[in-house]
Amino acid sequence: MKIEQKGKSNVKITDSFWKKRLEVIRDHVIPYQWEALNDRIPDTAPSHAIENFRLVAGEVEGEFFGMVFQDSDVAKWIEAVAFSLENEPNEELEQIVDEVVALLGRAQDENGYLNTYYQVKEPKNRWTNLRDNHELYCAGHLIEAAVAYYQATGKREFLDIVCQYADHIASVFGPEEHKLKGYPGHQEIELALVKLYDVTANENYLNLSKYFIDERGKQPHYFDLEKNERNETKPFWFNDDYAYHQAHKPVREQKEAVGHAVRAVYMYTAMADLASKTNDESLKKACEALWDNVTQKQMYITAGIGSMVFGEAFSFDYDLPNDLSYTETCASIGLVFWANRMLNLEINRKYADVLETALYNGTISGMELDGKKFFYVNPLEVQPDASEKRNDKRHIKPVRQKWFGCACCPPNIARLVASIGHYIYTQKENELFVHLYMGHETQIDIAGNQIGIVQKTNYPWDGNISINVSPKSDQQFTISLRIPGWSKGAVVKVNGEIVDHEPLMKNGYVYINRIWSENDQVELALQMVIERIQANPLVRNNNGKVALQRGPIVYCLEEVDNGKNLPSIFLPRDAELKAKFEEDLLEGIVIISGQAERIEEAGWEDKLYRPVDDHTRKVEIKAVPYYAWCNRQPGEMIVWVNEKR
Template sequence: MIFLKSIENVQIKDTFWRSYLETVKKEVIPYQWEALNDRLPNTEPSHAIENFRIAAGEAEGEFFGMVFQDSDVAKWLEAVAYILKDEPNEQLEKTADEVIDLLERAQQEDGYLNTYYTIKEPNNRWTNLTDNHELYCAGHLIEAAVAYYKATNKRKFLDVVCKYADYIDQVFGEEEGKIHGYPGHQEIELALLKLYEVTENERYLHLSHYFIHQRGKQPHYFDEERKRRGQTGPNWYIGGNQYNQSHQPVIEQKQAVGHSVRAVYMYTAMADLAKKTNNESLKIACENLWENVTQKQMYITGGIGSSEHGESFSFDYDLPNDTSYTETCASVGLVFWARNMLGLEKNRKYADVMERALYNGTISGMDLDGKKFFYVNPLEVWPKACNHRFDKRHVKAVRQQWFTCACCPPNLARMIGSIGDFIYSTEDNQLFVHLYIGSESAVSIKNQKVKVIQETNYPWDGDVKLSIEIESATEFTIALRIPGWCKNPVVKVNNQLISVEHLENGYLYINRTWENNDQIELIFPMKPERIWSNPKVRENLGKVAIQRGPILYCLEEVDNGKELPAIQLPRQSILQEVNGTGLFEGMVTIKAEAYRLVENTDDLYVNNALLKTPCIIKAVPYFAWCNRQPGEMLVWINEDRNV
């Protein structure tokens, strides 16, 4: 079997991601721990920890929360694992161990571990796979256990989930007497593949393969399940079985449909399984779905899932800005999928999207202080409309303290905590550099320990230095991603220019005998530039966005006043960089001369042109919006081509 190899012992050093890691460590994880224990004032209670106490017989009461409430605890534990891997913390590890002990006590004798069914419906296990997230919760527990084992080398949590996975394997499968179903919300498929990697137990590989390839077969399992529950009416799901991507076998799917998070979790598993089993048809399906998502259904922020109705994909080029759903979890899932697509093929298009989502559509879901969160990440906000229009009720003008469905905050925490896993990978004595993040790491190549030190002020500066430390000279290849946004890259090895004319799928392959203290210098010139969308995206016709390097920018009311759509940016106006704004260390903002349409009458409609008045606009990184005074926000700016 083939494994996607990433360098796991990466220490993050750069200012940008170090700041986020420290925020997760000092603010987010403690804050979420308080939420899980119902100790946050003026927020919806979670009851997630208490549910496990009740399931363990250590407390009295009823199950409280969503059917997938267990997953919040699992994702918190996974985030804790990554933080412990980054820096030991005795008290945090002790708390996590106590939670793991509680999970072990709540586990049933046969291995089953789910508080909703243990407490509320003990006789109805696996009777509603469509809706009730049993396998989804199991998947998150497995992911957390794998991460915790890698971070601490402690087996207890891993043993708990192995016992659970073994039980699930006894229940599900194609054999007679087993349930022939699969999860309504995908997650366990990708988790089982991670469990297989650390245990090398092929039962878990085969079970993941079963869940993926059983999906969409006829007779349709979810339809049959509904009949068994006495539900004879039409399928209420938006788009029917398209909602959970079970409308057809996965290898036949070419267009992303349905609930966006479920989709990308499934695509992530499909890509990993295709790699591990060398399955060409699964690989082709992943490539077809990737092209559809990123070329026809993805926002410039890396956000996906445009429709609030079903938190779903809608149709090609339907990307409204002011009603976009673009759930934080969906962008996080896109990052995971991109990483696994890089396992199938080293292609810049995957790493470019991974970078876009990381720096824009994911971290926008959290305040810079780590205490408030967005579930929905729109590209245009008019607070008054959010408060009065039913079709914009899901759009919030400010981040929230917590959610009844609190999947996004812990999902974001675990992604940030694992950021080091996305920077590099190795394959066939080749070291691939996918992301430019200041860090120190070590990898074994040809039985040589190679230390890689990356220094950069990315994403504010495109200068990168890679230093190689190695015991003895060794020949191998370093493959460097040349970002798609970069027009004139410069690459030097030991101060000698290296040609960048011949790239392979966007990567520059440098094969040589590397010696101790060799250095690679990369210069990716960053300057603000205008971005236009395909004219099929109707909402963006006549509009322009601003990007610098991997960072997308937006206008906020606090800098530019109200009625942001009245601003017009002339085509020839120079986009100027402004350094050191104080909102985020090293942050670069952008200013430009523009015009604002102004009222010259009280009439609602007029037959003469509106007046224009000159103004200076200021654009800030999209990820940092709504960290000052609440107000309007706008990504796509009206463009004036006539001035």
């Protein structure tokens, strides 16, 4: 079997915004998580994730500890390390991973099986509870990690391990009579198998992924069949038949996002992958319908998804309460994956706009600026008292946490940020689509010609981007620049000359086809203004409110800047709003300020209700980027601000 080390990112991030985050991942998150995986963090519940593998390898004595999906923490950590190594080699870290990989090898069964929970706790019950027990999910993360590590280092050992495991899984599941007709309760392996196919070109993996997707939701329902086999009688806890797992009906019949949001977007990602790899038109249509449903009816302005804690799930169209949202970090990360794959199906800025919104808002909000604490839930309105005292808001933590019992989000954000360079481009033969603007250098192969590219920008704080394009030799090809949906106007120049770009626009991209020569200079100036954004009036709780946005950055008001009781602030429609870069604030951000009115609390002391008799005072408000909230004193936060019209 021929394996190419393809898909490696040659992007070197030089961007002032992202470089800091990459350093935080490298310097804090990866080392901290390694300590956590090895149970060396004081005053924290042990992870036991590495120890579980040692246990299976017979190198220590003891009991399995952790979630059924504990293995995936190790996998996601390796994947983050792999992406980090792409950016910057690190021998010491590579050595650690090599040792973990060797341990995984020793823990792997003869037949390829590798799951510490089942190997230790229930060796006889493998593949008997796909619905709940995350076996295929963990396998998927191992595969993703192995692919990333192989791409970053060229080392095959981990890839061999997961290929053997995937081969074993393919021997267990499939259409043949003796095989199980199942599919995972938590989707993940589907997208991972496509990645494995990408690096190995082994179509078995693509077919297995397709099998899992195609089989899903068929009747009689596999989850019922295996439940009967287990002699389990109690009803499933979530509403509706397996909508929680997006297994309530076949995927091609699904038009509305339902159930657990992370599972949903991981599955949609794989569906989009398969649609493009297999030219499956019906799958593409399903992806498009689901995309429109999520982004036009079920997505917060931060690109957070999942509006209820029950099931960590989607609820229903336009139901986007700010103070009850779930908006899990992992779900927004999954939305990035999905958007990225939709761009493979069709170059359309509607996908890249959401990808960008998620990257600059709902994903990185999950991590403290110093990388030491994390949000699982990224709400749009926080009142600490409510989080403390109301059971229905207890999932909304007013401060980030060090680590979680279910530690999915911290390593997920680490692998996303470390792989940021993968999301800048889509290449289709001799077309290069530029989705994201961030300082970086890279080499891209177009028809055998190496094209050096250097992008410079202060994005997201201003909209000026310069791109140096240097092919080794002159070559005709297309560079397509995304003009973000938020931009009020754009000026495109090539070598100093303005390009009349409107006729070159298609689906939000300016297609510049020309013969490119060394040191050609592309300049893009996006008009970045402060926008008051309104929500569709069917989003009940946002009527009469605006959110502030500038470029891709969504803003919020914090108590530390604006005092307590933020909902008593009313922003007049005509109030001037100013943007200003503050270098020393929150690692350098553009703040938005302006004059608003605040309802006077004085005179209300002993009254709860009274006939209208407003007293307001003028106040200066200060808004900061949503992603950076809760990096100073804890307190209230709102994204949607009452408006005075």
